[in-house]
Amino acid sequence: MERIYFDHAATTPLHPDVQAVMAASMHDVFGNASSVHAYGREAKSAVNQARDRMAARLGCRPQELVFTSGGTESDNAALFGAAWAAWLQSGQSPHQHQHNTKPHIVTTQVEHHAVLHACERLEALGFEVTYVAPDETGFVSADKIESALRPNTCLVSVMYGNNEVGTMQPIREIGGIVRSHGILMHTDAVQALGMIPIQLNELPVDFASFSAHKVNGPKGVGALYIRTGAVWDPFLFGGNQERKRRAGTENIAGIAGFAEAVERAVSSLDEKIQQLNSIREALWTGLKDTLGDRVVWNGHSSLQLPHILNVSILDVPTETMLMNLDIAGIMAASGSACTSGSLEVSHVLEAMNLPEERKRTAVRFSFGLGNTREEAAFVAQQIATIVSRVRTRK
Secondary structure: OOOEEOEOOOOOOOOHHHHHHHHHHHHHOOOOOOOOOHHHHHHHHHHHHHHHHHHHHHOOOHHHEEEEOOHHHHHHHHHHHHHHHHHHHHOOOHHHOOOOOOOEEEEEOOOOHHHHHHHHHHHHOOOEEEEEOOOOOOOOOHHHHHHHOOOOEEEEEOOOEOOOOOEEOOHHHHHHHHHHOOOEEEEEOOOOOOOOOOOHHHOOOOEEEEEHHHOOOOOOOEEEEEOOOOOOOOOOOOOOHHHHOOOOOOOHHHHHHHHHHHHHHHHOHHHHHHHHHHHHHHHHHHHHHHHHHHEEEEOOOOOEOOOEEEEEEOOOOHHHHHHHHHHOOEEOEOOOHHHOOOOOOOHHHHHOOOOHHHHOOEEEEEOOOOOOHHHHHHHHHHHHHHHHHHHHHO
């Protein structure tokens, strides 16, 4: 059976060019980048070349990029690093502060768990956190963020584009407001990388998180942008790697692969966006034509990442739909990849306050390398068949 992979928001297949770069790196560059001999210098040069390539594509200085183990570490490093720095500046531990003087963080209810669970941990350590609610499309307005700010706010963290429903947030507007208050700004840009233009030197953000495996790169490598001058403390200690900002021997092949993947992801971005929008439109049109008002779009109608379509197929529970799609060789998801093994309703859909029927029938389709409009049309037909079969059984 030929499989159709519509779960690119969870992870993406390795691009052949990325695989070739990584294979060459693993074969030719085996030294430790901290070693002073020739093999070590070659390894360090490979890391620096990759950093230079990525910085040129992302519109930042090479020294502003810190390589990590992935998006989760990048998010954690940004949040804990900014929070610790605020605590150290205050000269007190968070628990010693009086209410309204404790270091305060603002985020949203629709963030990835790498941000939400980090914020919960910071709360347990004595920091205060405000979780701003979205509207029914998953959108969080800049006004809502501004109204959550306090004199003791040290960091605002808002994702660029949502991994479950694809809704994009007004990062320029939010970042501008946050910066005008003298507060640090972080954005989780993991899903946005390679899907929309990103030039960090033009964005009012201090930190941005990225992950290689979302852009046809390898798993286990990511990056954190730290703007020059941003007050931040590392949370991993050991060696002097990454200018003492992230201890640990560098994953040289992974970093080389990441740089190649970013080059591939952003080099023909307009064409890629057009293709992804076309695939999404083909699937949505096919579903509407066959299911009518029994299928509902979840997310924003226009402020939307091009590769994600989240819909509620109202007559079929999510688990039933995913199981039937899998049998048909079609890979989709119920929400964030980190919780896809769970039957709990997505926290994003809960935060959007959708009707119960829409929450329990939601499915996320996400597109990427190798997908076509023809596949989308075929998937729409298969879903219509599944819906008809399930209705007959009732």
